[in-house]
Amino acid sequence: MELRKGLEDIAIKETSITYIDGELGRLYYRGYSIFDLASFSNFEEVAYLLWYGKLPTRHELDDFKSRLAEERSISEDISTFVKRTAKFGNPMDILRTTVSMMGLEDRSEGDLIGKAIKMTAKIPTIISLIQRTRRNQEFVEPDPSLSHSENFLYMIRGERPSPSDTRVLDVSLMLHMDHEMNASTMACLVVASTLSDIYSSVVAGISALKGPLHGGANSEALKQFMEIETPDNVEKYVMNKLSSGQRLMGFGHRIYKTMDPRAKILKEYANQLSKNEEIKRLFEIANRVEEIGIKILGKRGIYPNVDFYSGLVFYAMGFDPDLFPTIFASARVIGWTAHVDEYLKDNKLIRPKAIYVGDLGKRYVPIEER
Structure with missing residues (x-):
């Protein structure tokens, strides 16, 4: 197997x-x-x-x-x-x-x-x-x-x-x-x-989506932009993050080896919503993170995904990050x-296998002898 x-x-x-x-x-x-x-x-x-x-x-x-x-x-x-x-x-x-x-x-x-x-x-x-x-x-x-x-x-x-x-x-x-x-x-x-x-x-879908590696990544991406604070801090932040083995939130996808098409569309809307100073600043930060991130990670097929700009779009429309x-x-x-x-319509019970790597034939030890 x-x-x-x-x-x-x-x-x-x-x-x-x-x-x-x-x-x-x-x-x-x-x-x-x-x-x-x-x-x-x-x-x-x-x-x-x-x-x-x-x-x-x-x-x-x-x-x-x-x-x-x-x-x-x-x-x-x-x-x-x-x-x-x-x-x-x-x-x-x-x-x-x-x-x-x-x-x-x-x-x-x-x-x-x-x-x-x-x-x-x-x-x-x-x-x-x-x-x-x-x-x-x-x-x-x-x-x-x-x-x-x-x-x-x-x-x-x-x-x-x-x-x-x-x-x-x-x-x-x-x-x-x-x-x-x-x-x-x-x-x-x-x-x-x-x-x-x-x-x-x-309910199972919601439970899976809650995880930060799935649906929770959009709020983490926005949090990342807020932590950077100004566009001038982007390069240092990105380099420190990557050199320490951490992930750039909103980057990378199991399937896409180029920029997520959804991210391209949401980027346009994030720019459109940049009407006040806070959103404008956050968009500038995100845009700069994208540029530097692609320069470094793009060689490995790692590009912005849907979460990169979606959090910024939702925030600009008035939704709380969480x-x-x-x-x-x-x-x-x-x-x-x-x-x-x-x-x-063609159902089959989903029941995958696991490859056993443990011991076999172990002798049961009574609790008094353990």
């Missing part, structure tokens, strides 16, 4: 959802380039594409938007739990628990995508309640007349966002919807392959559930 640590280069299923060309830095959802979708599409349309395998007609999209909007409200039990834990709990722990609560409340059978729609619609409401509770602000009820991203920002800010800010969040969420067989998607599939329920699968992984999850739940739905 060949040992492949981290299951590197091991395929566990065929998929028609997402294709990644790591050498050229290309990403496709259902055959559509992420650059085209980011330029011309929107959150609801891409979510529909991933779940149903095609772009919707006008009538289908209108019905789909209405269905999402109708599911945004959360129960009193979930609301009470969030309010009680928001000021001391890790947001990903709160989100994980509230998704479990959704599963308890949903007694319906079947309709996996219907349950996925419910989670996708309610998660932004939970995230906004966390942030506004900890800031001692009154909760903003979701507005069904607004689009998904517009409503998300409205609940966070308490006022309707500009079309440009709405567009930035729309594209940011689209870029985070799916990325083939990443750690959190794999976690979802392991659970789903046992024929457990979709809420349990998503909420960034929950925003990631609010979009990735679409990819998780799309892959689960696809996998279950």
Whole structure:
């Protein structure tokens, strides 16, 4: 048996959802380039594409938007739990628990995508309640007349966002919807392959995404820029970090050997959002870290990934840094559930092997003789 640590280069299923060309830095959802979708599409349309395998007609999209909007409200039990834990709990722990609560409340059978729609619609409401509770602000009820991203920002800010800010969040969420067989998607599939329920699968995905090597990297990348403080400090900071064997947060990817296409798009939006002095300074720092990092690490195929600029974009839009992984999850739940739905059509229990390297035939020693 060949040992492949981290299951590197091991395929566990065929998929028609997402294709990644790591050498050229290309990403496709259902055959559509992420650059085209980011330029011309929107959150609801891409979510529909991933779940149903095609772009919707006008009538289908209108019905789909209405269905999402109708599911945004959360129960009193979930609301009470969030309010009680928001000021001391890790947001990903709160989100994980509230998704479990959704599963308890949903007694319906079947309709996996219907349950996925419910989670996708309610998660932004939970995230906004966390942030506004900890800031001692009154909760903003979701507005069904607004689009998904517009409503998300409205609940966070308490006022309707500009079309440009709405567009930035729309594209940011689209870029985070799916990325083939990443750690959190794999976690979802392991659970789903046992024929457990979709809420349990998503809880597993959230748990995996919480880790700093996965969804937690975006807040760590922003923290890195804040630690540097000024563009003049970048070169010394980067050299000290790399010479001591530490990682540059937001750099490197298991698949991409060039710059992550999502990072290219988010860089443009981070620049667009650089309106006040703080964000402008942080963007200049990030841009300088990118230049020096690529000069040193690019030779080894290590380039900025999606996390490098996403944290800066979320921060500029008004989200608390420790909420960034929950925003990631609010979009990735679409990819998780799309892959689960696809996998279950030809399900096989995921049960890998381990290579035993211990002793055999050892004599049992009674406790009195140990």
